[in-house]
Amino acid sequence: MEQSDGLSMTPDAPAAIYLVGAAVIDVLVRPAGEEIFRTGSCPVEQIHMSPGGDAMNEAAVLAALGRRVELCTVIGTDTAGEVIEARCRRLGIRLDPRCKREEMCTGINVVLVQENGERSFFTNPKSSLRRLTLNDIPVPYPGGYGILCFASIFVFPEIGPAELEILFRQAKRQGMLVCADMTKRKKGEFLADLAPALSYVDYLFPNEEEACLLTGAGNANGAAELLYEAGVRNVIIKCGARGCLIRNRTLCEMVPAVRQEVCVDTTGAGDSFAAGFLYALSEGRGLRECAEYANRCGARAVACMGAADWAVHG
Numbered sequence: 001m002e003q004s005d006g007l008s009m010t011p012d013a014p015a016a017i018y019l020v021g022a023a024v025i026d027v028l029v030r031p032a033g034e035e036i037f038r039t040g041s042c043p044v045e046q047i048h049m050s051p052g053g054d055a056m057n058e059a060a061v062l063a064a065l066g067r068r069v070e071l072c073t074v075i076g077t078d079t080a081g082e083v084i085e086a087r088c089r090r091l092g093i094r095l096d097p098r099c100k101r102e103e104m105c106t107g108i109n110v111v112l113v114q115e116n117g118e119r120s121f122f123t124n125p126k127s128s129l130r131r132l133t134l135n136d137i138p139v140p141y142p143g144g145y146g147i148l149c150f151a152s153i154f155v156f157p158e159i160g161p162a163e164l165e166i167l168f169r170q171a172k173r174q175g176m177l178v179c180a181d182m183t184k185r186k187k188g189e190f191l192a193d194l195a196p197a198l199s200y201v202d203y204l205f206p207n208e209e210e211a212c213l214l215t216g217a218g219n220a221n222g223a224a225e226l227l228y229e230a231g232v233r234n235v236i237i238k239c240g241a242r243g244c245l246i247r248n249r250t251l252c253e254m255v256p257a258v259r260q261e262v263c264v265d266t267t268g269a270g271d272s273f274a275a276g277f278l279y280a281l282s283e284g285r286g287l288r289e290c291a292e293y294a295n296r297c298g299a300r301a302v303a304c305m306g307a308a309d310w311a312v313h314g
Helices: 054-064 079-091 161-173 191-198 208-215 220-229 269-282 287-302
Strands: 017-020 024-030 046-052 069-072 108-113 119-122 147-153 177-182 203-205 234-238 244-247 252-255
Touching (some): 046 079, 054 079, 147 269, 220 234, 244 287, 252 287, 269 287
Antiparallel strands (some): 024 046, 234 244
């Protein structure tokens, strides 16, 4: 089995995982079309509500797969926040009571899903979705966790490159593997801005568009090379239906996607991919095996409505 760069987990001692990121409610509508603006009302096949947000999705999948997980986030004390708390209790996800904020509303995303599974979002930037700050994250981290995953770089306006460097450096000091996912950059950031923080990252999971925007590369291969040169030990670029590209000191190859006959909803597919990768990593699997398992989880996610429901409801 090929080895990933950085630390590794042993198969007989699965790592607990500490996740940092957003927890919101998703209201998904499928299929959504422009006719609603002409008719004022129209029937659809499905309207589905479930907890979502990058970190919540990853935590739900990992907990459903049997991993011990703690979620660091912020939510309101409203009905939406209660729904998130209820899912965490049911799945055994530890949620610090200090995450609740009376002064903010819990984020609710309206997700418009097209016939082909692609989606568009309505989001509320004043909600909890964008409100996590460095002060909300306990540093040093609680003991007993072998992996830190920052679920989405660029989601939180007050957690920029300098704050990420603090968070990732502390995790390495505590002997944790550092993993991170990202969304599209929001403030025109480039790789040089993020390089000091990325030098602490063991596994990075951008999709191809996100990686190319950050690095200025024209394709996944070029982006992977630049991210690796910036110090990321294992670069994993999600390439949708093509699979994922993996790059580290000894490997640079495409891992083909799992064939999925039906694509219902791509919401959270990248989060399910990341959770699958983390699960396999916590079992001590090598980079290629982790990528293969992540691809399978991503394929399962697009076959049903809801970001993590394929794992939570079987």
